[in-house]
Amino acid sequence: MMKLEPFKIRTEEQGSEYVMYLEGELDLAAVPQLQCALEHVLKRKDIALVLNLRNLTYIDSTGIGVIVSILKTRDGLRAPFYVQEIPAKVKRLFDLTGISGYIKEGAGA
Amino acid sequence: MKAVQLHIPAHADQIDLVRICLYGIASKLGFEYEDIEDMKVAVSEACSNAVLHGGHSGEGMIEVTFHHDDQALVIQVHNEGSPFVLEGAGLASTPLGGAAVSELQAGGLGIYLMEALMDKVEVFPTSEGTDVWLTKYRQ
Numbered sequence: 507m508m509k510l511e512p513f514k515i516r517t518e519e520q521g522s523e524y525v526m527y528l529e530g531e532l533d534l535a536a537v538p539q540l541q542c543a544l545e546h547v548l549k550r551k552d553i554a555l556v557l558n559l560r561n562l563t564y565i566d567s568t569g570i571g572v573i574v575s576i577l578k579t580r581d582g583l584r585a586p587f588y589v590q591e592i593p594a595k596v597k598r599l600f601d602l603t604g605i606s607g608y609i610k611e612g613a614g615a
Numbered sequence: 616m617k618a619v620q621l622h623i624p625a626h627a628d629q630i631d632l633v634r635i636c637l638y639g640i641a642s643k644l645g646f647e648y649e650d651i652e653d654m655k656v657a658v659s660e661a662c663s664n665a666v667l668h669g670g671h672s673g674e675g676m677i678e679v680t681f682h683h684d685d686q687a688l689v690i691q692v693h694n695e696g697s698p699f700v701l702e703g704a705g706l707a708s709t710p711l712g713g714a715a716v717s718e719l720q721a722g723g724l725g726i727y728l729m730e731a732l733m734d735k736v737e738v739f740p741t742s743e744g745t746d747v748w749l750t751k752y753r754q
Contacts, residue, residue, distance in 0.1 A: 508638040510631060531634075534663045535627035564634075566656045567728055568663055571721035574711070581716040595652050602731050603724055604711035 511563050515543045523613065524553040529561040532569035540572055548579055554586035556613050565596050570603055577608050588613035616682040616689070623662075625675040625694060630662045633679050637690065640681050644688060644753065653732040654751055658690050660725040661747040665694035669744075687734075687752045695744040 513536035516527040524547050532540065547555060555576070573589070580587035589609045592600065600606040621636050623629040634655045641651045658679070665677045680691040711719055729736045735750035 508635060510635065531631060533627070533630055533659055534666060535630060537627075564655070566659045566663065567721070567725035570724055574719050574721040577716055578719060595649075599656065599728065602728065608711065608716055608719065 513539060515540065517543070519553070522553055523556055524550070525556040525558055527558045527561065529563075531564035532562060532572075533564065533566055534568045537568050537572055540569070544572075544576065548576065549583060549585075551583055551585045554588060554613055555580060556588045556590060558590050559593060559596055560591035562593060562596055565599060567603070570599065570605055573605060573609075577605075586610075586613070616684045618683075619681045621679045621681075623677050623679070625666050625669045625677045627663070627666050629677075630659055630666070633658055633662055633677075636679070637681070640683070641688060644683055646688065646751070646753070650751060654688070654690070654749070657729045657732045657736075657749050658692065660729045661690075661692040661749060664725060664747070665692060665696065665745075669694045669696035685753065687750055689751075690749040692747040692749070693741070693744060 511530035513528070513530040513532055516529065518525045518527070526543065526547075528540070530536075547553070557573070557576075576587060588611065590612055592611065597606070600609065619636075619640060621633060623632055637654055637658050638651060641654055646654070662677055662679070669675050669677070675695045678691075678693040680693070682689040682691065711724075729747075729749065733749045734752050735748070737748040739746045739748070
């Protein structure tokens with residue numbers, strides 16, 4: 507059965523990495539929560555920003571739009587940004603939209 | 616075609632209910648896991664559009680009608696807003712690619728995904744708003 511999995515963010519700062527673990531469903535309703543959590547780290551150049559998507563069960567264009575804006579901001583600052591542990595169904599949407607070509611996978615962990 | 620209807624307030628935090636309902640109906644009809652995942656994204660895109668461009672201030676409703684027969688599941692998403700343009704979306708909604716990172720545009724991705732994930736996507740202006748019809752054929 508499909509469960510309702512509310513969107514949650516857990517963060518961990520380890521050395522020079524700031525990892526955001528995204529869990530549950532990232533849709534239009536969850537976007538403000540993610541943007542809010544990003545606010546104080548998005549422009550930090552002293553850390554590598556990492557999104558861990560292991561427990562992300564859903565994403566659509568609204569969530570992909572946030573990742574596009576992270577890519578642009580981090581690229582403009584020449585600040586590192588990585589995405590790790592992308593589930594297959596999320597990867598499929600990254601491939602379809604073409605964002606895969608811009609995402610650096612991995613880092614630390 | 617048989618039809619099941621769901622009315623939700625045109626608000627972002629209600630869209631998950633449409634996915635739950637779609638999951639139930641599509642599973643019952645015997646759709647494969649991958650097809651159901653594709654339809655979940657497509658129907659959410661249509662609802663997100665309705666919420667964002669619905670032209671109402673939190674008072675409006677979105678009507679989702681799941682039509683089905685032995686050929687297909689057709690999901691009709693109706694809202695009270697003005698229609699978005701699908702023509703030319705072909706160009707405007709080209710997936711990301713080729714551009715420098717600084718030139719990436721997230722706009723149009725939703726429409727692109729609907730078209731990539733469904734067998735057929737149609738947008739009709741109606742007297743009271745906009746209808747989006749999303750079709751997935753049964754195998």
